[in-house]
Amino acid sequence: MTEFDAPVPFTSEDYAARMRGVVDQAVAAGLTGAVVTPGPDLVWLTGYQPTAITERLTALVLAADHPPTLLVPRLERPDAEAAEGATAVTFADWTDGTDPYDAVAPLLRGDGSYAISDSAWAMHLLGFQGVLPGSSYRSMTHSLPMLRAVKDANEIGRLAAAGAAADAAYGEIKKVRFAGRKETEVAADLAGLLREFGHSQVDFTVVGSGPNGANPHHEAGGRTIQPGDAVVLDFGGLKHGYGSDTTRTVCVGEPTSEIQEIHDIVRAAQQAGVDAVRVGVACQEIDRAARAVITEAGYGAEFLHRTGHGIGVTTHEPPYMVEGEEQPLVPGMCFSVEPGIYLAGRFGVRIEDIVTVTEDGPRSFNNTDHRLAVVE
Template sequence: MPDDAAPPPFTADDFAARQQRALREALDAGLDGVLVTPGPDLVWLTGYQPTAITERLTLLALTPDRPATLLVPRLERGDAESAAGAPALAFADWSDGDDPYAASSGLLRPGGRYGVSDSAWALHLLGLQRAVAGSSYVGLTEGLPMLRAVKGDDELARLAAAGAAADRAYEEIVGVRFAGRRETEVAADLADLLRRFGHEQVDFTVVGSGPNGANPHHEAGSRVIEEGDLVVLDFGGLRYGYGSDTTRTVSVGEPSARQQEVHDVVRAAQQAGVDAVRPGVACQEIDRAARAVIEEAGYGPQFLHRTGHGIGVTTHEPPYMVEGEQQPLVPGMCFSVEPGIYLAGELGVRIEDIVTVTDDGVRRLNSTDHGLRVVG
């Protein structure tokens, strides 16, 4: 069971500060405001998550000419007013049979350009376009990519707790039997361990054995794990509302020389990526540092994906550690460093830690051994 104390909940003042920051950044970016529909942005800005995301419009409007306003279906208003950030909000509602877009048009101005949640339904976006003459919209990942990227101390504490819980799950899973069991069985063990150590939500448990490890997003399947396999274990979820995501590769029995060689290359690449993290460095430099090690070893074409992604209230969010991303690193940013080598039909190796940028460098939020662990 988890033995760390739960962090204090976020307050209405915390959510109000986030809303003000979001609006300020939107105006600085040349937008007229921010529109947020149900999903991670709404949770981060208000603490409110509808019990069921339906076709009924729920919309947070952050604009400079009125208080932060949450438009909700009338039947859900009571739940919304109970959210942690509700004291910082004004409320408006609409009833079944009303036109929700007409109700929302009073919150916006004709011809305005707004940032809108990536998760907004096309149904709602098209309705807003019809209701608000000349309005235009840009997804928040494009318009405000760093909105949730820089974490405060209270968010870092949650991410650290999630990472520590995932580490404990790994230390337990390497003690179970792998050989002769299906990938799905080991994946179920991992999910149970994440919950035992405090995760309220399990998002993924990748178990890629032998040739299945060469697929970076392999779903655990019915393959029976064999002696001599490498097994990629990539798992995570939410604890206290913030994400974990870690990968280790284990060997079922003693590894062959080739397996050990590939693992050593990935381990060196992962270390190089972490070593490159410091304030002011462009995100793409983390990718370049890890990729250079793999390319020098002759496996460049077998590194199939970016080196990392941001993490917070979701397990994938900006910033991204990928060629072409010139956003400089800032203290408080949190992201994965996860290079890999994937040899089709044979094996895969990936090693992943979550890190955060500090004032003078980097801090890992995962601390389990990076070596090639031997399991039974």
């Protein structure tokens, strides 16, 4: 499907460079370093994801004054040492029956200020503060918003492959019957197609038919899809460890003039958002460009959400295309552009592509037809 269907493995130096980047960002933010617990940041930095995230403390400590150190429960150390990025870290461990916070204390400065994973357990944060009451911690997302925002060529290739797979799934789902079937049945078809085209993980398959399409995050339910329905299809997951996320709106049979009109407005708004993507433009300008089209058409109050979100090892991450986000776009940022109009109790329309910023403008990872498709 793409040259990245067999992805190039990340190297130890790739992981080491990422960890150095975190330290540099932390220092620039006035912090001592960062504490990374199990979750997407840990996977991105080390290639390691515990088979089961339990109450046992696992923490990667990054700071300028000592090498990257991954503290793990001793029983999980063999798995951690087998991770792709294991040679880029120093290992420490602790044993059941001992205090893990005594083990982590030597890795932290008593008066240090650290960014910490948003998903860190409160019991661990309290444990750190218990052994080092002079230390302080700040949200990773708020402190280091650019942590994973800029992708390298390997990551962009994986995102491109994921996007192409999602496009292929859309091409096939248009061939199935919609009318007379439940939303859950079409959603199951979508999930199967994503897996068929190489996704290892399916995160969501939104099938919002008729009035359910007016709920942007509707979960497919038992409603039977009717002739004449507009149906919002929003689906994605992970391929090669990187995300896909695309939305198209289809109509069961020929659309009414109103459905076609709303779709045309959203299509123009989505294109305006993509056209606004260029190096140096603030993230909020993408939102403004798309929103202006919808507002001018008289449906500003029916555009209920931000225009976009970043994507990488998770399907939602910084940067966000939303009013107030002044972070300038730089090459390698990857995010969605997904305006919508939602008419409560009637129907909704959304169109979404994942794009990346290049020196020459936007490059889209989704390239299926934006026109309103008619399905059976």
